[in-house]
Amino acid sequence: MRILVICQYYYPEPFRISDICEELVKNGYDVTVITGLPNYPEGKVLSEYRYRKKRIEIINGVKVVRCFEIGRGRRKFMLFLNYFSYALSASIKTLFMKEKYDVVLVNQLSPVMMGLPAIIYKKKHKKKILLYCLDLWPASLTAGGINEHSVIYKLFHAISKWIYQSADYVAVSSVMFSDYLKNTLGINQETIFHLPQYAESLFLEESEVKLDNKFNFVFAGNIGDMQSVDTIIRTANELRNHLNIIFHIVGDGSRLEACKALCNELNLQNVFFYGRKPLSEMPMYYGLADAMLITLKDDQTISSTLPGKLQSYMAAGKPIIGAINGEAKQVIYEAQCGFCCEAEDYEQLGKLILAFCKSSKKEQMAKNSYDYYRKHFSKEKFMSVLEEALVKMEV
Structure with missing residues (x-):
């Protein structure tokens, strides 16, 4: 054909x-x-x-x-x-x-x-x-x-x-x-x-890059208006006194410079930007994460979208913490692979991250994430x- x-x-x-x-x-x-x-x-x-x-x-x-x-x-x-x-x-x-x-x-x-x-x-x-x-x-x-x-x-x-x-x-x-x-x-x-x-097959490969005594949270993907990455920046500001919590932003897009400017304005030391990386390098950044972050704009239409990064996060067997509405939130709840709050609610996102750090179910969340991917995606x-x-x- x-x-x-x-x-x-x-x-x-x-x-x-x-x-x-x-x-x-x-x-x-x-x-x-x-x-x-x-x-x-x-x-x-x-x-x-x-x-x-x-x-x-x-x-x-x-x-x-x-x-x-x-x-x-x-x-x-x-x-x-x-x-x-x-x-x-x-x-x-x-x-x-x-x-x-x-x-x-x-x-x-x-x-x-x-x-x-x-x-x-x-x-x-x-x-x-x-x-x-x-x-x-x-x-x-x-x-x-x-x-x-x-x-x-x-x-x-x-x-x-x-x-x-x-x-x-x-x-x-x-x-x-x-x-x-x-x-x-x-x-x-x-x-x-x-x-x-x-998700592309390379995300199924195990790649662990752990930093001692740190909890690492990674966002990977486009940084545009719809992705609301500034929600993550504001969450980082809420958690700035928790020195063991680090945020990693991997990607590029129309809002990247604005997010960097917001970090500078807030004088944050717990957020790192890596820019756009080749697909072949992404498993390394996923391997760094204790959990992956997913955020979207608080919009009814956008909430109907199931972002492709969700499947990549799950294929890598990672817990997921989101400030997101709609279908993505439903999937995370159904899979029991992480925590979710309303889109753009940076204060609640910070509380979820703290709850995750104290949780004894991190490994189970990771397993649930991968298992749900294999069954559905x-x-x-x-x-x-x-x-x-x-x-x-x-x-």
């Missing part, structure tokens, strides 16, 4: 779609990806991809075709240009593509417009689309401060509805997405199925469900 994958983001950008495509190749599929120019999360296109360099690559058996894209920058206007430059250039690319594929897979993060090239290919070649919904549109716009009654929101409501309805099947990474798609956008429930994310289960859906569409 020949699969055309549409996603604005791909390696060396840190998204799981790269691993999915490589796994499909290992399983005997012919995979081509239409993607953009690497610029996430830094905001600038990497130098080795500028001036029409490396527009076609073969990466671990996957053919990667890169379209023109404006870097996302650090301002909302640049992000707007980034979104539309990829949607337009990728749509033109698929319109004139002569290659024939059996199915189209859209790995739909933000923005939803990355589904447009797939629809163009579908209309031209009469092929089916499987859209994997990882960010819910237009609901995600409200978390970015756009009012539901605004013209912009209404426009994207119409666009999003058309894109989702144009897909033959919609896989959702979060159970809560299903109700929104069905009730708000009128998507046929029979075309929607649950496909939670998995394994890579084998994910690939089995995905491949079954793709084969079904080809018929």
Whole structure:
């Protein structure tokens, strides 16, 4: 089977779609990806991809075709240009593509417009689309401060509805997405199925890096508006007199400098920033942790999301402490792998961290975390469900 994958983001950008495509190749599929120019999360296109360099690559058996894209920058206007430059250039690319594929897979993060090239290919070649919904549109716009009654929101409501309805099947990474798609956008429930994310295999490898007489809490991932990492900084300030408690922030994003500035303003000595690290190095930072931290903005739509880092934390067999609402909180409670409080409640998060340090159930939480991952989020289960859906569409 020949699969055309549409996603604005791909390696060396840190998204799981790269691993999915490589796994499909290992399983005997012919995979081509239409993607953009690497610029996430830094905001600038990497130098080795500028001036029409490396527009076609073969990466671990996957053919990667890169379209023109404006870097996302650090301002909302640049992000707007980034979104539309990829949607337009990728749509033109698929319109004139002569290659024939059996199915189209859209790995739909933000923005939803990355589904447009797939629809163009579908209309031209009469092929089916499987859209994997990882960010819910237009609901995600409200978390970015756009009012539901605004013209912009209404426009994207119409666009999003058309894109989702144009897909033959919609896989959702979060159970809560299903109700929104069905009730708000009128998507046929029979075309929607649950496909939670998995963690890359390297997170399953044991890697312990312990610091003597310290409790280490690690946040790993994007540092943007939605992740509310400043909640962790404020918690660190609450616990500044507990000299045996250390916070480690691994990642990059639009709010990294603001978080660093907040640390400096509060004169904190218990928070360390490491910046973005290659995926291959992440197990080392996970190994440092007595528990992993997960935070999100206090927003109804964002709370419906199940962040991919949760699966990585669980695959590594780590207890999880969160200031988070919605589905992620439900999973942590159900798995009995840690503690949770309301999103953005930094004072309560501090109390949970103190409670964890005194708990005698740390090892049991770690075991519960890993066991829940193996039962619900394994890579084998994910690939089995995905491949079954793709084969079904080809018929």
